[in-house]
Amino acid sequence: MPPLSQPDLPEPAHPGIDSMLSRKFGKEVANYFSGSPLNRVSFLRPDHAFLTSALHHPSTQFLVFNKLEPLLKSSTELARATFSDVKSVIGENPWERPEEDIIAQYNSSLYIPQIIFLGLDERKEGFVYKEHYKGQPWFAVDVTPKESVQDAAEKLVEKLRGGGLEFSKGRMHMSLPAEEAAMYAEARHLLDWNARNPFCASCGYKTLSVNAGFKRTCPPKDIASEINQGERPPCATRTGVSNLCFPRTDPTVIMAVVSADGKKILLGRQKRWPPHWYSTLAGFLEPAESVEEAVRREVWEESGIHLGRVVIHSTQPWPYPANLMIGAIGQAIPEGENIHLGHDAELEDAKWFTAEEVREALRVGTSGLGEDAGAEYKEGGLRLPPKTAIANQLMTAVVNGFASGSPMI
Amino acid sequence: MPPLSQPDLPEPAHPGIDSMLSRKFGKEVANYFSGSPLNRVSFLRPDHAFLTSALHHPSTQFLVFNKLEPLLKSSTELARATFSDVKSVIGENPWERPEEDIIAQYNSSLYIPQIIFLGLDERKEGFVYKEHYKGQPWFAVDVTPKESVQDAAEKLVEKLRGGGLEFSKGRMHMSLPAEEAAMYAEARHLLDWNARNPFCASCGYKTLSVNAGFKRTCPPKDIASEINQGERPPCATRTGVSNLCFPRTDPTVIMAVVSADGKKILLGRQKRWPPHWYSTLAGFLEPAESVEEAVRREVWEESGIHLGRVVIHSTQPWPYPANLMIGAIGQAIPEGENIHLGHDAELEDAKWFTAEEVREALRVGTSGLGEDAGAEYKEGGLRLPPKTAIANQLMTAVVNGFASGSPMI
Numbered sequence: 001m002p003p004l005s006q007p008d009l010p011e012p013a014h015p016g017i018d019s020m021l022s023r024k025f026g027k028e029v030a031n032y033f034s035g036s037p038l039n040r041v042s043f044l045r046p047d048h049a050f051l052t053s054a055l056h057h058p059s060t061q062f063l064v065f066n067k068l069e070p071l072l073k074s075s076t077e078l079a080r081a082t083f084s085d086v087k088s089v090i091g092e093n094p095w096e097r098p099e100e101d102i103i104a105q106y107n108s109s110l111y112i113p114q115i116i117f118l119g120l121d122e123r124k125e126g127f128v129y130k131e132h133y134k135g136q137p138w139f140a141v142d143v144t145p146k147e148s149v150q151d152a153a154e155k156l157v158e159k160l161r162g163g164g165l166e167f168s169k170g171r172m173h174m175s176l177p178a179e180e181a182a183m184y185a186e187a188r189h190l191l192d193w194n195a196r197n198p199f200c201a202s203c204g205y206k207t208l209s210v211n212a213g214f215k216r217t218c219p220p221k222d223i224a225s226e227i228n229q230g231e232r233p234p235c236a237t238r239t240g241v242s243n244l245c246f247p248r249t250d251p252t253v254i255m256a257v258v259s260a261d262g263k264k265i266l267l268g269r270q271k272r273w274p275p276h277w278y279s280t281l282a283g284f285l286e287p288a289e290s291v292e293e294a295v296r297r298e299v300w301e302e303s304g305i306h307l308g309r310v311v312i313h314s315t316q317p318w319p320y321p322a323n324l325m326i327g328a329i330g331q332a333i334p335e336g337e338n339i340h341l342g343h344d345a346e347l348e349d350a351k352w353f354t355a356e357e358v359r360e361a362l363r364v365g366t367s368g369l370g371e372d373a374g375a376e377y378k379e380g381g382l383r384l385p386p387k388t389a390i391a392n393q394l395m396t397a398v399v400n401g402f403a404s405g406s407p408m409i
Numbered sequence: 410m411p412p413l414s415q416p417d418l419p420e421p422a423h424p425g426i427d428s429m430l431s432r433k434f435g436k437e438v439a440n441y442f443s444g445s446p447l448n449r450v451s452f453l454r455p456d457h458a459f460l461t462s463a464l465h466h467p468s469t470q471f472l473v474f475n476k477l478e479p480l481l482k483s484s485t486e487l488a489r490a491t492f493s494d495v496k497s498v499i500g501e502n503p504w505e506r507p508e509e510d511i512i513a514q515y516n517s518s519l520y521i522p523q524i525i526f527l528g529l530d531e532r533k534e535g536f537v538y539k540e541h542y543k544g545q546p547w548f549a550v551d552v553t554p555k556e557s558v559q560d561a562a563e564k565l566v567e568k569l570r571g572g573g574l575e576f577s578k579g580r581m582h583m584s585l586p587a588e589e590a591a592m593y594a595e596a597r598h599l600l601d602w603n604a605r606n607p608f609c610a611s612c613g614y615k616t617l618s619v620n621a622g623f624k625r626t627c628p629p630k631d632i633a634s635e636i637n638q639g640e641r642p643p644c645a646t647r648t649g650v651s652n653l654c655f656p657r658t659d660p661t662v663i664m665a666v667v668s669a670d671g672k673k674i675l676l677g678r679q680k681r682w683p684p685h686w687y688s689t690l691a692g693f694l695e696p697a698e699s700v701e702e703a704v705r706r707e708v709w710e711e712s713g714i715h716l717g718r719v720v721i722h723s724t725q726p727w728p729y730p731a732n733l734m735i736g737a738i739g740q741a742i743p744e745g746e747n748i749h750l751g752h753d754a755e756l757e758d759a760k761w762f763t764a765e766e767v768r769e770a771l772r773v774g775t776s777g778l779g780e781d782a783g784a785e786y787k788e789g790g791l792r793l794p795p796k797t798a799i800a801n802q803l804m805t806a807v808v809n810g811f812a813s814g815s816p817m818i
Contacts, residue, residue: 202607236605
């Protein structure tokens, strides 16, 4: 069996710059799903004139999604559609009117296919807006056949499939090149957030997507409603800024734990994983915790180990559905190395591995969860997640001497 | 005018441990609102027997809130109530029945005052549960007079005030000792999240607080409803795990920006701030961004500066209402130092200060936003946030040589 090809991790931005921070802390670790080539120009999202001209520019590219599954050209390449491909579903111009007017004319009975403005690829010339903002515009469009676009979307999906393209099955399995993975992650996170939050958590009424997919607002009036001439009750999200209107990202901690002497690494396994498969521990950061506190709490709850110093290593966006993984390395205190799985029942097992075992498994035993390990893997040996997972990067940092030797963050 | 007394920052956990990570990365920076002395034992939150015995233990302490304002003994001390104080509002035992029964018997017409289980202070003996879990239990209780507890809560508030206690006005102004600030932050973040999310964002129906305030669930049946015998339509949050059921924490980035030569620091000001007041730039991390990418995007959007290497420094929980501030230090690239405020209109001004100006302002010009600067401050000099703000810690790290000299994270 040939070894699995893993995509290279994205190169960090400005790799050529030898700044003081670079000399002191080393190269930035840019994890998979980060490394987007796009400038999001977030402040232009409410500007309907900008969105209109970006939507209609001949260079503009569209990622197409059906029930959160992206349209693929192959398993290692996203398909790109044009405005003329998707026009039948999204219409000639959903941003014809200013956002205030769209909110004032809100009609909860109308179905509006979700569109996300992803950003401008400034390496590509052609599109220019107000002198400063240049580059190829990218959008993501939801063409799930439903409601009023059922027929148009079904026809479009059929046509795309007829052209040899296919919607992905399940997760992307980390097989896209780094830049495409980052654009996919942005699109998927925002499409999911919009789809998951059709109602206002503050008042229970339906909300409307604005800011090109980056905000949901609770309109004060609904022309589809006959109650009180469509006027809705007051809603707290309309007075001042409310986080409920903005996309949610859940900070999670994931950590390589080293023993007090720095020679062993703690890994855990969940019951549903294949035999011999282990990984770093992880969990959600809770309200009013620093990252270091969340790491110490999660490690103690899941394994009984007590940590002293914790250091943040790198971060990874994770669009299933909405996480920011904050990777850390923590060191057990000498009297706190005993494993106890009885607090929280999350793990089936946790144990200490030698740095040598982990180093060897990183060489021969890595793969995606549903895949086979590489050709050199021997049955019974430790299996680990692939390079595209931050867990792998954390373990790699430890065996390369992060905790004790010279290479830094 | 005497200099303002700033509370000391919390000591990091295990200060005596000289681990390899400590020797390599230095002392952990524990920012204000972190440093809680409590073990949250999060896995015990669904256990009604545990909650019942913790609620009724004679050592148990209660923080009391009225419309999110905490009850204070003085401006530097939270008041502590006992179960007999709050019983008239929360009842003899809200956890008498198992959680499944409470969900099955859900009645949306009943008002249930919010209670949060904060954790166990393991330094205090007395309470023991299942051998492993020991320490003084802490809860937070919302006694806002409303709905069915209006009278009881009003009487309680009157009684507490009669005893010389007062509910805080506005924000805490960072005057609590570190450990109390951390417990307050946990309580405030969770009370706010529960109050802000009474409805299900997935289906629009009312939700119910469970897990001692750390989860909201969308019950399948509501005995207060006559429609369809109280059976509610299917809701996506009931199939599998949904992040909508769990407290939201918004990751934000805040960053000290140094010039390419390391000699200058970029600071910005908002229009509403007092004259001469500046601080580090900050903003929300967006979906599918690494921390470093969010820092580079925000700095460019707000100031036009292009950053190269970015390094994470420390994190700060911020309970207004629900942030995790991720503090970083970034270095401008040589050709990217020109300030341009025209992209995003957030800042009134941004400019480069010398390290010497910032060092002097950290000595004489810091205070809370509504307060006067210290005695040595001279009118017209730079003013900065206090030590309890992570912005201050980031600037301090830079002037102490984080970017160029020896002290590490």
